[in-house]
Amino acid sequence: MTESVLKVTDLSVSFRSGERTVHAVDGISYEVRPGEVLAVVGESGCGKSVTSMAAMGLLPPTATVTGSVQLGGRELVGASEKELARVRGKDLAMIFQEPMTSLNPVLTVGRQVGEVLRRHQGLSRRQATERAVELLDLVGIPAPRRRVGEYPHQLSGGMRQRVMIAIAVACDPSVLIADEPTTALDVTVQAGILDVLRSLRERLGTAIVLITHDLGVVADIADRVMVMYAGRVVEHGEVHELYAKPRHPYTNGLLGAVLKPGAEGKRRLPEIPGLVPSLEAQPDACTFAPRCPRATEKCGTARPRLDRAACWHPHEVEAR
Amino acid sequence: MSTTVTPTSPTRTRLARTVGGARTRALLANRLALTGGAVAALFVLAAVFAPLISPYDPAQADFENALAQPGLSHWLGTDDLGRDQLSRVFHGLRASLQVGLLAVVLAFLVGVPLGLLAGYYGRFADSTVSRITETMLAFPFLVLAVGLAAILGPSLLNATIAIGISQVPAVIRITRAETLRLKNVDFVAAAIAGGGGDGTVLFRHILPNATSALTVQATVGIPTAIIGEALLSFLGLGVQPPEPSLGVMLSSAQSFLAAAPWMAVFPGLAIVAATLAFNLLGDGLRDVLDPRGATR
Amino acid sequence: MSDKATGNAVVPAQARRAEHERARGAEHEPALELRDLTRHFGPVRAVDGVTLSVGRGEVVGLVGESGSGKSTVGRIAVRLDEPTSGSVHIAGTDVTSLSRRRLRPLRRKFHLVFQDPSSSLDPRMTIAEIIAEPLKLHRIAKGDEARRRVEKLLRQVGLRPEQADRHPHQLSGGQRQRVSIARALSCEPDLVVADEPTSALDVSVQASVLNLMADLQRDRGFGCLFITHDLAAVEFLADRIAVMYLGQIVEQAPTAGLFADPKHPYTQALLSAAPVPDPAAQRTRERIVLSGELPSPLHPPSGCRFHTRCPLAVDRCGTEIPALRILPDGQRQAACHLVAEDGTAPDASAATVQN
Numbered sequence: 001m002t003e004s005v006l007k008v009t010d011l012s013v014s015f016r017s018g019e020r021t022v023h024a025v026d027g028i029s030y031e032v033r034p035g036e037v038l039a040v041v042g043e044s045g046c047g048k049s050v051t052s053m054a055a056m057g058l059l060p061p062t063a064t065v066t067g068s069v070q071l072g073g074r075e076l077v078g079a080s081e082k083e084l085a086r087v088r089g090k091d092l093a094m095i096f097q098e099p100m101t102s103l104n105p106v107l108t109v110g111r112q113v114g115e116v117l118r119r120h121q122g123l124s125r126r127q128a129t130e131r132a133v134e135l136l137d138l139v140g141i142p143a144p145r146r147r148v149g150e151y152p153h154q155l156s157g158g159m160r161q162r163v164m165i166a167i168a169v170a171c172d173p174s175v176l177i178a179d180e181p182t183t184a185l186d187v188t189v190q191a192g193i194l195d196v197l198r199s200l201r202e203r204l205g206t207a208i209v210l211i212t213h214d215l216g217v218v219a220d221i222a223d224r225v226m227v228m229y230a231g232r233v234v235e236h237g238e239v240h241e242l243y244a245k246p247r248h249p250y251t252n253g254l255l256g257a258v259l260k261p262g263a264e265g266k267r268r269l270p271e272i273p274g275l276v277p278s279l280e281a282q283p284d285a286c287t288f289a290p291r292c293p294r295a296t297e298k299c300g301t302a303r304p305r306l307d308r309a310a311c312w313h314p315h316e317v318e319a320r
Numbered sequence: 321m322s323t324t325v326t327p328t329s330p331t332r333t334r335l336a337r338t339v340g341g342a343r344t345r346a347l348l349a350n351r352l353a354l355t356g357g358a359v360a361a362l363f364v365l366a367a368v369f370a371p372l373i374s375p376y377d378p379a380q381a382d383f384e385n386a387l388a389q390p391g392l393s394h395w396l397g398t399d400d401l402g403r404d405q406l407s408r409v410f411h412g413l414r415a416s417l418q419v420g421l422l423a424v425v426l427a428f429l430v431g432v433p434l435g436l437l438a439g440y441y442g443r444f445a446d447s448t449v450s451r452i453t454e455t456m457l458a459f460p461f462l463v464l465a466v467g468l469a470a471i472l473g474p475s476l477l478n479a480t481i482a483i484g485i486s487q488v489p490a491v492i493r494i495t496r497a498e499t500l501r502l503k504n505v506d507f508v509a510a511a512i513a514g515g516g517g518d519g520t521v522l523f524r525h526i527l528p529n530a531t532s533a534l535t536v537q538a539t540v541g542i543p544t545a546i547i548g549e550a551l552l553s554f555l556g557l558g559v560q561p562p563e564p565s566l567g568v569m570l571s572s573a574q575s576f577l578a579a580a581p582w583m584a585v586f587p588g589l590a591i592v593a594a595t596l597a598f599n600l601l602g603d604g605l606r607d608v609l610d611p612r613g614a615t616r
Numbered sequence: 617m618s619d620k621a622t623g624n625a626v627v628p629a630q631a632r633r634a635e636h637e638r639a640r641g642a643e644h645e646p647a648l649e650l651r652d653l654t655r656h657f658g659p660v661r662a663v664d665g666v667t668l669s670v671g672r673g674e675v676v677g678l679v680g681e682s683g684s685g686k687s688t689v690g691r692i693a694v695r696l697d698e699p700t701s702g703s704v705h706i707a708g709t710d711v712t713s714l715s716r717r718r719l720r721p722l723r724r725k726f727h728l729v730f731q732d733p734s735s736s737l738d739p740r741m742t743i744a745e746i747i748a749e750p751l752k753l754h755r756i757a758k759g760d761e762a763r764r765r766v767e768k769l770l771r772q773v774g775l776r777p778e779q780a781d782r783h784p785h786q787l788s789g790g791q792r793q794r795v796s797i798a799r800a801l802s803c804e805p806d807l808v809v810a811d812e813p814t815s816a817l818d819v820s821v822q823a824s825v826l827n828l829m830a831d832l833q834r835d836r837g838f839g840c841l842f843i844t845h846d847l848a849a850v851e852f853l854a855d856r857i858a859v860m861y862l863g864q865i866v867e868q869a870p871t872a873g874l875f876a877d878p879k880h881p882y883t884q885a886l887l888s889a890a891p892v893p894d895p896a897a898q899r900t901r902e903r904i905v906l907s908g909e910l911p912s913p914l915h916p917p918s919g920c921r922f923h924t925r926c927p928l929a930v931d932r933c934g935t936e937i938p939a940l941r942i943l944p945d946g947q948r949q950a951a952c953h954l955v956a957e958d959g960t961a962p963d964a965s966a967a968t969v970q971n
Contacts (some may be wrong), residue, residue: 043818044789156909157682186681186845187889188906194891195905213819216891219898239895257823259848261890262875268830269823269852275788506736509696514750514799515723517716524749528740 004031005174005207006055006092011067011077013047013054022279024050026231027067032175032207037197039210039222039239041254045276047231048211052177056094057084072174090120093168097180099160103152109136109163110148116170135166138203139196158189165196172204179211194221215258219243227251230277230287235309247309247316249292286312353604359597363590367414374407378564387580397582399572405582408564409590415565416594419480419558420545424538426484427491432534434488435495436522440503449492456489465548469557479558483548487541494537498530532609539602543595550591566591645708646671647807647839648693648726653702655688660913662688663699664863667940670807673837677850677871679886680860683910689860690811690843694728695719707806724754727800731812733792737784743770743795744780750802769798774828790821794828801832809841814849826852847890851875859883862921863913865940869948879943879950881964882922888965902965920953927967928954 013025025047032038040048053059055069055076069076071092076084088094096102104112113135114128123131129148136144139162152160161181168176178197182190198221200206212218218225218239226236227248235248246252256270274291286292289299294313304310366373375395382402390397396405438449456464468482502508503526511525546566552558553567561568566587573583648670655663663685670676680686691697692704695711703712706726711719727750730736737746747769748762757765767777773794784792793813800808810829814822830853833840842853850857851871858868859882867880878884885904892898906925911917917924923933932953940951943959954962 043820159909187847187891188681188885190891191889191903191905214891215819215893216898219893219895220891222895243893243895254819255893257820258893259823259826259846259852260892260894261848261851262887262892267852269827271824271827272820506730506732507738509691510728510730510736510796510799511738511749512716513694513696513723513727515720515753515803516749517720520749520753525738525740529738 002033004033005072006032006209007068007070008051008055009068009070011051011054011065011069013050013059014064015060015062016064017062020280023282024063024231024279025054026282028226028228028231028233029067030226030233030236032209034174034207035201035205037201037208037210037221037223039212039218039225040228041212041215041218041225042228043213043254043276045230045279046228047279048228049179051228052094052179052209052211056088056092056177057081058094089116089168089173090171091173092175092177093171093173094177094179095161095164095168095181097183099157099164099184100152102164103160105152108149108151109155113148113163113166113170116167120171131170132166135170136163138169138200139163139166140192141166156189157185158192161185161189161193162196165193165200169200169204169206173206175207175209176200177209177211180213181210182217183212183214190217197221215255216261227254231279232287233306233310234288235311236306237308245315247314248288248311249294249313249315250288251309252315286310350604350607352600353607356597356600356602356604359593360601363413363594363597364417366410367417370407370410370414374404374410376404376407378403378407378411379562380404387576387583389580390582396586397580399569399580399583400576403564405569405586408569409566409586411564412566412569412587413590413594415476415553415559415563416546416549416567416591417542419476419483419549420542422480423484423487423545423548424541426481427487427541428534428538430485431488431491432495432527435492436499436526438492439496439499440518440522440526446496449496453489453492456486457493461486461544462548462551465552466555466557469552474557474560476559476563479549479552482552482557483545486548487545490541491534491537494533495530498533499526502526502529536602536606536609539598539605543598543602546591546594546598644672645705647674647707648809648841649703649705650689650693651703651705653689653692653704654700655685655692655697656700661863661916662913663692664916666702666860666863666865668841668858668865668868670839670841672806672839673833674856675833675840675842675854677854677857678841678843678860679845679847679850679857681845681886681910683862683913684860685863685913686843686860687811690728690809690841693807693841694726694809696728721754724750724756724803724805726805726807726809727803728809728811729793729796729800729813732816733789733796734784734816736796737792739784742781742783743775743787746784746795747780747798747802750799754803756803765802766798769802772801772832773798774824788821789817790825793817793821793825797825797828797832801836801838804836805838807839807841809843811843812845813842815844815846822849829853847887859886862911862916864921864951865949866922866952867948867950868940869950873945873948877961879948879955879959879961880922880952881926881928881954881962884961884964885927904964904967920951927964928962930954 009029010027011025012027014021014023028051030038040051042048054065057076057079059065065077067077071087076087110129110132113132117123117128117131132148133144136147141147141159141162155163182193185193194217197208201208210222222239224237225239225242227234227250229250235242235246235251242251243255246255253270253272257272272291277287277290284303285301286299286304289295292299296313298312304312380403384402385398386400386402388394388398394404394406396409398404434449438446465482465486468485469479472478472482508521508525511521549558549565550567550570553565554571559565559568569587570584576583646669650666650668653663653666666689678686678689688697692699695704699712703710709722711722744763744766747766751757751762751765766780770777770780775791775794787795814825817825826849842850844850854871856868856870857874858865859880861882867883874883875887878887885906888902888904904927908925911924919935920933920938923929926933936953938951938953940949942949945959
């Protein structure tokens with residue numbers, strides 16, 4: 001088994017505002033190996049984005065981060081801004097949901113791709129432009145030589161996201177964090193972006209952490225899946241295994257509730273009753289218990305350890 | 321917070337009860353705004369209770385004690401006619417705040433409907449109102465106020481009208497901007513789809529949601545009006561002597577700057593402090609009330 | 617169709633027809649009928665010749681990607697926008713160019729549900745005030761009666777009556793969308809237009825809102841135009857689906873038929889692109905990859921608007937505009953030269969297979 005490139009151990013993130021403390025992420029651990037796609041799945045507010053922002057050191061000063069994030073053996077939690085700046089964009093890169101707001105509207109695409117190269121690899125302007133053309137070609141942008149001279153507003157949403165990916169992989173990072181990279185895009189465009197990510201993983205061996213709420217996207221591209229609920233990991237596993245035999249009732253509920261195009265008769269969709277709990281408490285209990293059909297008294301009094309699923313009464317066999 | 325001049329709907333008061341708690345807390349956290357609010361409140365109290373707390377009659381001349389230095393019997397000294405400066409500052413504040421408040425009320429009564437009209441109906445209404453606003457904004461506020469007061473003739477009422485009208489463009493501008501923003505929010509479309517006419521949309525949805533911005537505008541409008549009043553009175557276009565006003569006091573202090581500097585210093589300080597206090601309060605309110613600010 | 621709501625002064629033949637129609641009752645008029653609708657914003661042709669009807673108690677899905685003009689169609693259907701040309705009939709009444717004032721009393725017959733429940737509910741109002749607003753505006757109920765109705769509606773959409781005095785920000789996204797649905801149904805409309813009502817919601821919440829809409833629609837029988845980009849959601853809810861591309865409808869079919877046998881190459885591409893939440897199935901599917909980008913609605917392509925991206929396009933597609941033809945089964949329509957006379961569809965996946 002190859003060495004993992006990114007190793008997160010017992011990471012917790014809390015935000016203080018006034019007297020309230022919100023525990024956005026509560027003791028999560030995971031690793032990613034080169035060329036692997038790990039999907040971090042969960043609904044809004046589950047802490048999936050905060051996890052990666054913490055790894056990138058991009059959280060506001062109101063956040064308290066504990067635990068460890070190791071990138072190729074280097075510790076990132078508590079690293080100085082200077083050290084982080086060296087890592088960001090070079091070894092660890094990130095793409096976001098909204099490509100328009102992440103690109104500078106007054107600079108050409110080529111300039112923006114080239115800037116990263118000049119900063120991290122010390123290329124000349126001409127070399128950087130040449131490399132930018134190659135990168136745009138790599139992410140599947142047609143006529144890259146013409147496109148380097150264009151501005152973001154001249155590109156479609158899908159093309160902008162490709163540019164973002166080109167910038168992200170410019171320095172051949174070992175890990176790419178993609179936070180809802182296709183959520184703002186149409187399905188026909190989404191398919192293309194997922195193809196780009198797939199080819200990066202194959203051609204460059206980039207490890208990808210894909211943060212998404214879309215179980216269809218996960219099914220399409222992920223090798224392993226980590227399901228988060230209310231700041232904790234409730235289940236993780238190999239993608240086929242997890243989809244076929246979800247152990248945690250939440251995963252099971254989520255997979256039941258998701259719509260399957262081409263397979264929806266007039267059935268009744270399974271629902272998950274109740275609401276996501278407040279993140280202010282860190283109960284020594286299963287946080288899903290109040291909404292769980294399998295919950296017993298034990299679930300309310302002791303926090304389950306994460307084995308494959310963090311659950312006292314996991315589904316043992318195919319239960320859907 | 322109670323300076324809202326717009327019609328208060330029952331929703332508004334109920335809202336104040338529910339989210340008001342969080343907002344009050346946020347305002348309390350803002351020390352500068354809190355200080356501003358406290359000082360402003362003190363000034364308002366002093367103005368309201370001026371007749372009760374003044375040690376002397378502000379119009380009572382006492383030539384024996386003319387130009388007395390600040391001391392135990394006259395804390396802020398006396399003027400050239402021997403009138404007690406402290407009492408005159410209290411009464412002057414009364415005139416200033418009265419003009420300030422009335423002028424702002426006037427500006428809102430004229431500006432809010434015009435702003436709503438321009439923002440909501442657009443086209444002809446908007447271009448007409450905007451042209452007038454732009455023309456008025458081409459003149460600095462004080463120049464405009466002085467010009468209008470000169471045309472209307474010197475009196476306290478005319479000064480109030482002049483200052484009020486000079487503030488109308490600012491009120492129109494903020495109301496129009498809020499209306500433009502709000503009319504494209506889905507809940508307005510929902511109200512129209514629910515059978516709401518222009519009245520429902522404007523007075524039940526747009527105006528209540530614009531109150532935050534308008535409250536801030538009112539709070540910053542008051543100090544501007546206070547300065548306006550002082551200037552007009554200083555020029556003899558506002559409060560007429562012997563009635564006390566901060567501007568009148570400054571005006572008469574001119575001839576005695578060397579002999580009795582306190583005659584100018586204390587009314588001047590009062591103007592500066594009141595202006596600063598209301599501005600700080602306004603800035604604080606802006607932070608707290610702005611829905612785009614990080615409350616919630 | 618010039619006979620407006622009253623339709624008194626008409627020639628005898630038309631009068632007889634009108635009489636006949638009245639006898640049959642407005643019950644038989646479709647809930648919504650759009651004919652040859654266009655909407656141009658300056659030079660942008662957002663909607664360009666859309667004809668679509670929603671029967672009483674029928675759910676019609678309007679599917680398209682961004683820039684297809686589907687939301688504009690929705691806004692025109694509830695007359696929040698006026699078409700450049702074409703007509704809008706709601707429950708038999710021509711509302712195409714009625715003034716806002718004339719429209720107001722008619723609005724109790726139709727309402728809409730927005731995509732984003734956080735902006736479609738007035739933050740300064742209570743839930744009760746929001747839901748009761750249409751009741752009051754149409755003078756259907758006020759005071760205690762309105763309150764009683766609000767509580768009944770809240771229960772019907774799965775909320776508790778005591779939540780009536782809350783404000784929108786005190787509810788979750790899903791709960792807010794339920795309030796929006798309750799408001800839309802408060803006057804018992806014939807037509808509800810739902811514009812991406814579940815797109816802003818989480819998976820588990822989305823499921824419960826879709827269930828709710830299906831239940832309410834079955835119980836109350838309103839016609840529904842369900843606008844979305846989410847194919848699985850329309851498949852769940854709609855009886856019939858219309859697919860839009862660049863301002864025009866390219867295919868229309870009963871739901872099951874569309875999914876089983878999509879005729880238009882664009883529909884085929886759309887269906888093949890939507891990922892299935894099943895890794896084994898998803899990774900063995902054949903996918904149709906569309907080349908190029910969505911053309912600008914400023915200068916729509918000549919001929920078939922899809923020809924610039926269609927993997928099957930032939931010369932004719934670039935020159936001749938394909939009509940939206942009724943296919944032999946009588947229930948389906950497609951606008952494609954390559955769909956044969958007998959309704960046999962071309963196979964776009966054969967042209968560009970990738971998995």
